[in-house]
Amino acid sequence: MKRKQQSVALAESIDSDQENSESDESFCDDGEGDTDDADQSVARNSKTQPEKKAKISKKELYRPPTNEELNQLKETENLFHSSLFRLQVSELLNEVQLKAKRQKQTEEAVMTVSQMIRSLKKTVEHELQSQKWLKNIKAPIHQKPRAVKGKFQFVPPAEILTTGSFVTGTCIKPNITVDLVVVIPQECFQEKDFMNHRYLRKRALYLAVIAKRLHEIHGLKDLQYTYHHGNALKPSLIVNFPSGEHRPVCLNITAVPEDGVFKLSRFHISKNNVRRRWFLEEGAGDSDTDKSSPTPFYNNTVLQDLTLRENATYLQSTLGDNPNLRDGIALLKVWLRQRELTQGFGGFSGFLISMFVAYLITQRKISHLMSSYQVMRNVILHLAQSDWTKEPLTLCSSFDAFEQPDPCLFYEHFAVTFVDVTGYVNLCSDISKGLYDRVRHEADLALKFLENHSMDSFAALFMTPVEFFRKFDVTFQIQNISKTEVEKLGIENKYVDYGGNIVQSLGSDLHALISRGLGQRVCVTQVRQSPAPKWDITSDPPDCESSEPVQVGLLLNPEFAFSVLDKGPPAESPEAKEFLDFWGDRSELRRFKDGSVCEAVPWTKKSLLSEKRMVCCRVVQHVLERHVGIIPESVKCFVDQLDPLLQCPVNNDSDDVCGTGEEQHNDVIQKYDELCKLLRNLKDLPLSINSIQGSAPVFRYSEVFPPLPALCNKEHVVEKGGRDLPQNYTKQCPQYNMSLNVICLLEGSGKWPDEKKAFNRLMAAFHIQLAESIKTQYGFPVSVYPRHIDVVKDNYVFRVVLGYTREIALTKMVKTPEGMVKYKDNEEALTLEREIQGLPRLTSTLHGIQQLHASFSSTVRLVKRWIAAQLLAEFVCDEAVEIIVAHLYLHPSPYTPPSSPMVGFQRFLYLVGNHDWKNSPLMVNLNDEFTAEDYQEILGRFQRERSSRPLMFLSTPYDKHASSWTRHAPSAPLLQRLVVLARGSLDVLNRLIQEGADNSSFKQLFRPPLETYDLIIHLARKQLPRQHEAVDREVSQLPVKTKGRVAKTSDPMDNLQYFPVYDYDPPSLFMNELKEIYGDFALFFYDKYGGKYIAVLWKPTAFTPKDFKVSHLAGRKVKTMESGDKDVTVVPNLEAIVDDFRILGRGLVSHIHVQQSNLKS
Amino acid sequence: RAQQCKAMCASEKTVVIDGFTVIQTKFQESGKIGHSLYVKEAQSRGSSQPKDRTLFVVNVPPYCTQASIRSVFSTFGDVTKVYLYDRPHKEDPPPTKSTYFPDRPEPKGFKVANIIFKKVASLAKATSHPYDKVLRLSPAENPILTGIKKWQMEYQQNVCNPTALEAEIDKYMTYYDEEQEREKRLALEQEGVPDEDGWVTVTRHGKNKGAPRTETMEKKVTSKNKKKQAEKELKNFYAFQMRESKRDKIAELRKKFEEDKQRISLMKASRKFRPY
Known part of the structure; x- marks a missing residue:
């Protein structure tokens, strides 16, 4: 990493x-x-x-x-x-719009380049096929088939136009390019140039000549080709014109024919202008069928050139010089850009959004008096409300049924329709249904953000980049697409129309198949937009046959996405055949509960959540294999790559595969519910129990490895109700079992003493009473402690703590000299408050979130696993992490709540890495208790009191101004490290997904870098009870006794009648000692989930020599004197301290590795 | 001081820095030389720690227990008592009576110790201990438990005998109840009895209990008063009130605008407006 x-x-x-x-x-x-x-x-x-x-x-x-x-x-x-x-x-707007100075520079550059182009001379005439005269410069278009009739001659352009966003003033930084359009004069064209790519090739050659001349005559160096809006039929020339010492001005040169060269109706949508026989180089073919299949895309491509001037003029005249409209469009462009929607082929370009604004002006939906905010809001509103796939928009005011195509006719060929001024062109010809759905979905979301006054909608709309992999719940790649897929689908005509671009011609059909297969499971299916390629003018255009993998994103509908069965029509019905046709042999007949017999497709036999998450991928793989012939190995889904980190292999010897732990959580919670019932039914308690709430992480679905039922060890003789001891395990330390905290609040009573000491004793007496009752009434093994009792039920150890809310007040109580009773916060009281109030409340809230969002559990555990693996778990408390993850679900803007742990994990990394911890609090509206005023108040107070607030400030309705979970940690350097690690890990994760890396390489995110640490204390394997939870676990190192560990304790013999060894984890005991004793000298880092070493970092502050004083002597030795030193000073006795580590960890420490040779001594 | 230090370099017999004798130690016979103890005669602290027999020890390593310290220092003579603290105290903290409800946590980490010898001579022997002679902290016959062994032992001992616990609680509670009863009686006796200046103290046990003197109560009273006053006031009744409320509204808007501007400048400082 x-x-x-x-x-x-x-x-x-x-x-x-x-x-x-x-x-x-x-x-x-x-x-x-x-x-x-x-x-x-x-x-x-x-x-x-x-x-x-x-x-x-x-x-x-x-x-x-x-x-x-x-x-x-x-x-x-x-x-x-x-x-x-x-x-x-x-x-x-200040930030994205052009400054006046730069505007001037740009205008000058445009003038100079136009002048250069104008001054070019006419050339001799060449055959269109032979391009040897171009020498090392290449024509920027695929020329397959090579054979084409016609002659080409370069004639200086009739005119040079400047169009696009630069002219309308709606261009936004970065990458401002100016569109220069050269008008190819009539002389260059011959008859029939509309046929078989002849116009396109001439256009490409025309650009090539300009490129050549600019390079040779005017000595311009930085020249590149690209595709205009990613359309491979229409290349353009990019000139980076040097502008003194400033950054070069970027010009995008395209070409259009002079007016009147072609008739528009020649390119009517349903006409054929590319002959299949010519393109596919088929021998003799039926010329009739050849003509009959229309080439709408080709036609539309040419038409865009023909109508460019008209549309540009219309746009300019409609927008006029109105600064508010201009600003509104700029805002919309920023909005789209942040969502990666503008770039490449089929992008929702700035031109399109400007045309839409113009359309709304003509429809009188937007007026010139509106502010930029209103313009933006209205456009988004209309984007969300209109449906361009059903009702075509048209800018054309005069409709001539004989000449122009009917606007609805466009739907025969294109998914989305927006007709231009002339009535011939579909401006959305390249936009896919998926992308349009995405735009509408984003518009919907944007409206919601704007309506919500309590959130920072500005940041969500304009400032947060919505990256493709973070947006979609499930992403997959389709690799190795080739021409066989085109043939399998039988869409050669499209292949001809799109000029041989496989991915583009397949696009709509793949989308239709995937959408049909997934049905209600997904809301949006979108193919990732990739930026248009750029290449040097001396090389050929990139190959369109061997394509990059296609990235597809699915936005799941959590209600249906995880169902394991697709129910079809009743058997024997006419629809059944169609259903069978689509699903093939995956479909089978099933009898349903209502008695009907239907076709149905089952996707998995297990009901594990981790399996259910895979269903969507299975569907896609099956559909693509069946209908397109893409083998499942070529469809790589990114869903379960991180699952192995949550799977615990202990249970493996029974047949059922352990999932990612959600089911185990449920099992524990079920046992806990039973316990609650039993506790409520207890008799002979002096005070009744008001509420019972779990406070262990497992009760809020956030225990990374939920406890398994303790093993019944038949070899040790332990009396009933007794305790098993670690001494009984000589070969290997005992299994790790954890106790689960349950808080019972007692009913109020006036008889409690007002003094803390007496109160504590009385509470202990209550615990004794409670234990006695449980023992006599239910016969569970119970052991009593002054502050809690431990109970074994169904092989889990529960720790029941009695609490009384007045105790908090009692701890806070201070008597002033005047006899006034005051309540003052102190550390003890705050801890108590957290334990008996904060934690149970948080637990029930997060439990609620889990009920709404099934992926919450896995996300939060994955995140906790990552933090622990990066050795930071000691410094960022678990509850804080849980609250941050809750933020992802409660405040998902600019996304929707994550539906898969993979995307949840990515968003967490992004949030932690990019949140401005210094200047803004992270407000998490748990239980929806914040009001709009609360947000203002919290923010205001936070800003006023920033310096005295915790660095990582989390505000929830329970602790608005206190951030009780991050009061002491993380400190500045550790927060900084967390931020850096999160950013780094996100980069790595994105790269892995983009590359389609294999599953095993995803573990590298969880391997911490160790160079920075001074010491590594390696631990003895046999003393690590949790080593099976480690990131890289060796199977041979697993605990010996995996047998007999059963999930269901139905056998009464297996039911524990004594206490197993619990809460016994030597590494964590060792860590506690180290932190307590040597906290002043060093920081200790450990992965509590089976880490095999403790990393130590000396604190630089501890090494400054101190005066010889009683309070400075601990752990220090007298510094050897150098001449000139006056006072006797002391420095840490490093060697002795390292030796102490060995002594204190005797039996656990295997060896200590000193990493840095220059130990400060 | 410098001279004293020179003495150390010359490895003379006893090394004394700032009044403290340095004693080198190691954990075990085979181990390396570890921390050094700094010892000197303690200042007098009452009868329990007589001046000329009490040794003050600083930098006691974390693994040392009371028993191990006692056995180590027995080499200088019989030890009557060892006190371990986490840091030096001016006065002796009261001893913890209860086994289950300790008043303060056990000292952890590096400690200081006060060791009381039986004889005065032992003290002198300790303070003149030669530097080269290394003390062994973990006695061979009864070694200090650390690491796995210690944790296993702690796990084993971490049980609580409910009957013993109950007995202790009962004892304390009877004492507490008596104490309470006594106080109450005292208060009742004083009820209505004026003191020298003629003031009568109101207690919570008497007839006129009065409101409890707590912060919350005080707040309640003041807020009640305020509420009453607010109810009396007429709002938007006089012309000047209307004017004032309008003015307030504008002021409010201005204030918010100012605040927003402030926030923007903060955001600007952290470069928050560049969407790329």
Whole structure:
């Protein structure tokens, strides 16, 4: 994996940043009294730089408003979302729009290049086929078949136009390109040039000549070809024109024929202009059928050139010079760009969105008076509400039924229809159904974000990149697509129409098949847009036969996506045949509960959730294999690659394969429910139990490896109700069993003592009583402790803790000298509050999230596994991680809630790596308890008190301003490390998915880099009870006794009548000692899930020599004196400390490896 | 000091730094030399730790127990008592009576110790211990348990005898109840009895209990008063009130605008407006 690390202890950038912000605050306080200055700052309008001033004085707040200011305030209220939104929008536009200086540079570059092209001379006439005269420059188009009639001669362009976003002023950074259109004069064309790619080839040659001349005569170096909007039939020339010391100006040169060269009706949608016989080089064919199959795509491609000027003029005249429209379009373009929808073939281009705005203006849906925000909002609204796949949009005002095609006719050939001004062209000819669905889906989401005033819709809409792999729940790749698939589907005509591009001609059919196969399981199926290729003018265009793998994303509908059976029509019905035809031998007859006998396709026999998640992939693989002949190995799905990290192999000797643990959670929770019932039915308790709530992670589905029932060990003789001891295991340490915390809150009573000591004793007495009752009433093994009791039920160990809410107040209680009773927070009380109130509440809330989102459990556990594997689990508390993951589900913007752990994991990495921890709190609206005011309040208070707040600030309705789970950890360097690791891991994960790496290589995300640590303490294998949970586990190292561990304890003999060894994990005991004793000298890192080593990092601060004082002596030795030193100083006695590690971990430590040779001594 | 240190370099018999004698130790006979103990005569701390017989030891390694310290220092003479603390105290903390409800956690990590010898001579012997003579901390006959053995032992001992626990609780509770009863009686006796200045103390046991003096109660009272006043007030009744509320609204908007601007400048500082 990429090892981008900074030394943990040294990376303190967050710390230093914080200091800066503090100094800012003090600056603000100073300026408070200075009213003159403040007056000016308010009078400025929103676009100027805001002053750094926290408060405005009273006098100025109540100053009589000017007319202008009133208007401004009112306008904001009426025309924008909120004043903040308005300010944000103007800042954003500032950032993406061209500055005046650059605008001038660009215009100059356009002038110069146009001049260069104009000055080119006419050439002699050549055969269209022979292109030897071009020498090393290549024509940017595929020329297969080579044979074509006609002659080509270069004549200087009749005209050079500047079109596109640069002219309308809607271009956005980065990658601003100016569209230059050269008009090829009539002289270049001959009769019948509309046929068989002749026009296209001439156009390509024309560009090639320009490229050649610009290169040879004018010495331009940076020349490349690309496809215009990714359309392989229409290349364009990219000129990066140097502009002094500034960045080069990028020009995109395309060519169109002069007006009147071709008649538009020649390219009517249902006409044929490419002969199949010519293209496929078939011998004698029936010329009639040859003509009958239309070539809509080819026609449309040519027509776009023919009508370019008309459409551009229309667009310019409609948009006019209105800055609000311009800004609105820029915003929409940013919105689409962030979703990767604009690029490549079939992208929802800026031109298209501009045309749509123009359309809405003509329809009077948008007026010139609207603000940029309103323009954007209206466009998105209409995108969401209209359906271009059913009702065609048309810009053409005069319809001539004899000449122009009927707008509905376009649906015969294209999925999405948007007819241009002339009435001949479909502007959406290359847009697939999938992409259009995605755009509408995004528009829908955008509307929801805008309606929700409590969230930061600005960031969700414009600032967060919605990356393809993070957007879709399931992604898969189709590799090795070849021409055989075209033949299998019988769509040679399309192949001819698309000029031999296999992927493009297959696109719509694949989409239709996949959509039909998946049915209700998915909401959106989209093929990833890849940017148009660029290549040098001296090389041939990229091969279109051997294609890149096609990436497809599925947005699941969680309601149906995981059903294991596709129910078909009743047997023998006419639809049944069609159903059978589609599914083939996968379909079988089944009798359903309502008595009907139907065709049905079962996908899996097991009811494990991990299996259900695979169903969608199975469907796709089956459908593609059956109908297109793509073998399942070529369809690579990214769903279960990370599952092995959650699978526990202990249970493997029985036949049923362990899933990813959701089922085990359910089993434990079921046993826990039974226990609750028993506890409620207890008699002879002096106080009744008010509520019973689990607080162990397993009760909120977030235990990485949920406990399995403890093993009944028949070799050890343990009396009933007694305890098994670790001493009984000599060869290998005992299995790890964990106790599960259950909190019981007692009913209120006035008789509790007011003193903490007495209270504690009384509570212990209650525990004794409770244990006694359980023992006599149910006969479970119970053991009593002053603060809890342990109970063994169904081979699980439950730890029942009695709690009483007043105890928290009692711990907080302080008596002032005046006799007033005050409640003050202290560490003990906060811990208690977390344990008996916070945790149970969090547990029930997260349990609720799991009920709504089935993937929550796997996501949160995967994340916890990752953090532990990166050795950071000690520093980021589990609950904090759970809350962050809950954020992914409760505030999914700009996405929808994740439906697979894979995507949930990616989003977590992105969130942690990119959230601005320094300046903004992460607000998680658990249980939907926040109000809009709460958000404001939290944010305000956070900003005011930033310096005294935890670095990683999580705010939930239960602890709005406290962030109780991250009060002490992580510290700045560790948070920084977490951020760096998250970013690095996300990069690696994306690369793996993109490359289609095999499943085993995904584990590298979970292997931590070790170079930065000073010491590695290796542990003895036989003392690690959890080593089967390790990332890389060796089968031979697994615990010996895997037999007899059964999930269901139906056999009464297997039911434990004594305590198994539980909560006995030597490495964690060792870790506790190390942290407690040597916390001042070093940080200790350990993967609690079966880690085989402890990594140690010395704290640099501990090594500064200290004076010889009693309080400084612990663990230190006297520094050897050098001449000149006056005082006796002490430094850590490193060798002795390392030796202590060995002594304290005797039996567990196998050896200690010192990593850095220059040990600071 | 420098001289004292020179003494160390010359490896003379006893090394004394700043009044502390340095004693080198190792865990076991075979082990390497580990931490050094720094010992000196303790200052007087009452009768339990007499001045001339008490040795103050700093930097006691974490694995040492009371028993092991006692056996190690027996080499200098009979030890009557060993006190272990996590850091030096001005006064002796009261001893923990209860086995199940400790008043403070056991000291962990590096500790300090006060060792009381039976004889005065032993103290001198300890403070003049030669530097080269290395003390063994883990006695051979009764070695200190660490690592796996220790944890196994702790696991075994981590049980609680319910009857013993109950007995302890009962004992404490009877004591506590008596204490409470006594207090109550005392309070009842004082009920209505004025003190020297003629003030009568209101207690929670008397007839007129009064409101409990807590923070929440005080807040409640003040908020009630405020509420009453607010109810009396007329809103948007006079023209000046209307004017004021309008002005307030504008001020509110302005304030929000200012705040937003502030936020924008913060965001701008962290380069939040570049969507690429």
